Amino acid sequence: LKSVDGSHESMVRTDPGNQPPPSATDSSGPSCRRP
DSSP: OOGGGSTTHHHHHHOTTTSOOHHHHHHTHHHHOOO
16 A cells, blocks of 8 residues: 555545545555554
């Protein structure tokens, strides 16, 4: 996942193949955004 970059975060969110739907990604932020 290239969500760490931040620029690809939106791209990963739109792609269900990499991450769950935006609704789930929003709930499980840590899954997509890592500190």
